[in-house]
Amino acid sequence: GDSVTQMEGPVTLSEEAFLTINCTYTATGYPSLFWYVQYPGEGLQLLLKATKADDKGSNKGFEATYRKETTSFHLEKGSVQVSDSAVYFCALSDLGNSGNTPLVFGKGTRLSVIA
Amino acid sequence: EAGVAQSPRYKIIEKRQSVAFWCNPISGHATLYWYQQILGQGPKLLIQFQNNGVVDDSQLPKDRFSAERLKGVDSTLKIQPAKLEDSAVYLCASSLEGGSSYEQYFGPGTRLTVT
Numbered sequence: 001g002d003s004v005t006q007m008e009g010p011v012t013l014s015e016e017a018f019l020t021i022n023c024t025y026t027a028t029g030y031p032s033l034f035w036y037v038q039y040p041g042e043g044l045q046l047l048l049k050a051t052k053a054d055d056k057g058s059n060k061g062f063e064a065t066y067r068k069e070t071t072s073f074h075l076e077k078g079s080v081q082v083s084d085s086a087v088y089f090c091a092l093s094d095l096g097n098s099g100n101t102p103l104v105f106g107k108g109t110r111l112s113v114i115a
Numbered sequence: 116e117a118g119v120a121q122s123p124r125y126k127i128i129e130k131r132q133s134v135a136f137w138c139n140p141i142s143g144h145a146t147l148y149w150y151q152q153i154l155g156q157g158p159k160l161l162i163q164f165q166n167n168g169v170v171d172d173s174q175l176p177k178d179r180f181s182a183e184r185l186k187g188v189d190s191t192l193k194i195q196p197a198k199l200e201d202s203a204v205y206l207c208a209s210s211l212e213g214g215s216s217y218e219q220y221f222g223p224g225t226r227l228t229v230t
Contacts, residue, residue: 004157042223043118043119043206043221043222043223043224044158044206044208044221045221046218046219089157089158091157101213101214102148102160102163103148103158103160103219104160105157105158105159106157107155107156107157108155108156108157
């Protein structure tokens, strides 16, 4: 079945450092790809998404490019802030046999940014 | 607009007891999801409703878990009897429709501890 693999955490960075969180996927169809973020004490929120190859999703300074040839959707940010400390989840949504498109999540990567 | 509401936020029960969780989705959202998030893992879909009909319950342990969405609005998820391995955060999400182009909005979750 479909699956998502993302880099193990936790990741600890200093403020203004460059961030990369790797994500690769396997899917039977042509999935849409997502990054979700969970801030401490809050629910999951959609950070960005891409629906076809070479699409770049971006939001709040974060970017990720849908790479079909490497089945990857790595999350990047040029300069992290303390407020970016959270757990980040890579996810895909593939068209199932019944026509529904459930989200399949990776295990999550905890990011801590220190001042 | 109000977000997805869930209650209770926390619940501690002993194994073999019963428990129920409640979810109120965003007004007008036809699709409702229940996810289980075990510590250190990403959310896993348990059941998806479209209005008051079940679209996907393939990963719901039906011998002990049940869910309903009366009148296509609120939903309840029940576990009876609970096992130790059911300790997790139970997330409810809703979206306008069920396709991958529709963003899923998550509630804060109910943290269940089974002792």
